[in-house]
Amino acid sequence: MSFTEAFKQLLAQANMSQAEFARLSGFGTSYVSQLCAGKVSDPSITKAGIIAKVFGISVQELYDLSFNGE
Numbered sequence: 087m088s089f090t091e092a093f094k095q096l097l098a099q100a101n102m103s104q105a106e107f108a109r110l111s112g113f114g115t116s117y118v119s120q121l122c123a124g125k126v127s128d129p130s131i132t133k134a135g136i137i138a139k140v141f142g143i144s145v146q147e148l149y150d151l152s153f154n155g156e
Contacts, residue, residue: 090124092152096141097122110140 087095097107108118113136120126129137131145138148 087152088124089127089129089152090122092148093121093137096143096151100141107140111136 097104102110104118104122105115107113108115111118113133117126121129134145134148138145141148143151
């Protein structure tokens, strides 16, 4: 599973809109849109940490889901 697929899956599981994620993460809506569109396939470790925190998972869990398909 790609990072984009994992991100969209986590959004769906959390029943969270892109706008809500942007608000909770502090990211701009444009960046969140890029995440969903696959234009950002490997975020920085800092941004991955923020993404994981919003979803209530560890960075390792995010990595495993994104790159190992678990």
